[in-house]
Amino acid sequence: MPLPTANELGYEHLVPWIAPGECCAREQLRWFVEGPIHRYTDGRNRPAIDGSAKLSPHFRFGTLSPKEAVQIALKSLSGKGPVSRTDVLTWIDELIWREFFHQVLAAFPHVVDGPFRQTVVPPSRDPGPERDVLFQAWCSGQTGYPIVDAGMRQLNQTGWMHNRIRMIMASFLIKDLRIDWQSGEQYFMRHLLDADVAANNGNWQWCASTGTDSMPGYRIFNPALQSKKFDPDGVYIRRYVPELAHVSAKRIHEPHLMTADEQILAGCRIGTDYPVPVVDHQLARQEYLNLGKKEAAR
Numbered sequence: 001m002p003l004p005t006a007n008e009l010g011y012e013h014l015v016p017w018i019a020p021g022e023c024c025a026r027e028q029l030r031w032f033v034e035g036p037i038h039r040y041t042d043g044r045n046r047p048a049i050d051g052s053a054k055l056s057p058h059f060r061f062g063t064l065s066p067k068e069a070v071q072i073a074l075k076s077l078s079g080k081g082p083v084s085r086t087d088v089l090t091w092i093d094e095l096i097w098r099e100f101f102h103q104v105l106a107a108f109p110h111v112v113d114g115p116f117r118q119t120v121v122p123p124s125r126d127p128g129p130e131r132d133v134l135f136q137a138w139c140s141g142q143t144g145y146p147i148v149d150a151g152m153r154q155l156n157q158t159g160w161m162h163n164r165i166r167m168i169m170a171s172f173l174i175k176d177l178r179i180d181w182q183s184g185e186q187y188f189m190r191h192l193l194d195a196d197v198a199a200n201n202g203n204w205q206w207c208a209s210t211g212t213d214s215m216p217g218y219r220i221f222n223p224a225l226q227s228k229k230f231d232p233d234g235v236y237i238r239r240y241v242p243e244l245a246h247v248s249a250k251r252i253h254e255p256h257l258m259t260a261d262e263q264i265l266a267g268c269r270i271g272t273d274y275p276v277p278v279v280d281h282q283l284a285r286q287e288y289l290n291l292g293k294k295e296a297a298r
Ligand SMILES: Cc1cc2nc3c(=O)[nH]c(=O)nc-3n(C[C@H](O)[C@H](O)[C@H](O)COP(=O)(O)OP(=O)(O)OC[C@H]3O[C@@H](n4cnc5c(N)ncnc54)[C@H](O)[C@@H]3O)c2cc1C
Pocket: 044, 052, 053, 054, 055, 056, 057, 059, 060, 091, 094, 095, 096, 097, 098, 099, 101, 161, 162, 163, 164, 166, 167, 170, 188, 192, 194, 195, 196, 197, 199, 200, 201, 203, 204, 207
């Protein structure tokens, strides 16, 4: 039987950023422990650079064992050049999160069908055309929020997305668009090369404030602020949202604020070349918080 093409599997076109097999996994690990791991605490939050290991598909498919990765990471502390114990231990912590979510799934299998714990959260938007339009905008990277759109386009084009961006995407879907987290969880499962039931579910539940040790319900990421903080010059945004390539650094995080002249200069008409924001973040945030209070008072 012929293997399905990347296109048939739902990818727009697959950028070969990762090579399969144990040898390639070890090579990738070697690259990481010889450099980026020693700057990981900061580097892991910068989507424009290769600041994390990009080993998740190898862990997912078993072409690299977490035990071996930990041993080699620890060994790197006695290597040549600048090494950082804090950064190495921070990276190992992330591997522990992975193990933790696997334990959660094994001990509490109900998480695949609903919240880990019953907690008061605002109700999701009702099913219907409005919800479907918003969900479609999120899935196709057409929300009018550049950092969200860049993230989704990275996922659709490459099968991977940076962790910081995954958190922003999830918060936006759940708290700004008020769409049930399971819809996002399923979309990620279909498109991530590292799709892993335990890690994906655990992280979505964390973002939805229904998980073991979750993000508090009142904490709502502001996409523009996250973008300014972690992609200040818009390098990551421009890579995946080419219609914003010539927008100034001042406007790249909120291009809908461009004046008519700025739009002409940037070669990008808001509403034509790039969407108007599908929701107003401040209003959506307030609505989410109000609904949460109402729910708690019931
Ligand atoms: C909404 C959401 C969904 C996610 N879905 C998945 C998923 O399906 N599969 C998956 O492997 N990871 C998932 N993650 C966790 C994380 O985003 C990825 O593991 C990480 O981005 C992979 O890139 P890396 O290999 O460069 O990670 P690094 O930062 O180099 O971390 C090393 C390894 O630690 C593990 N790890 C790192 N962060 C986490 C975390 N938060 N939770 C669990 N394990 C972690 C991964 O195995 C990763 O390869 C999700 C995160 C969020 C916020």
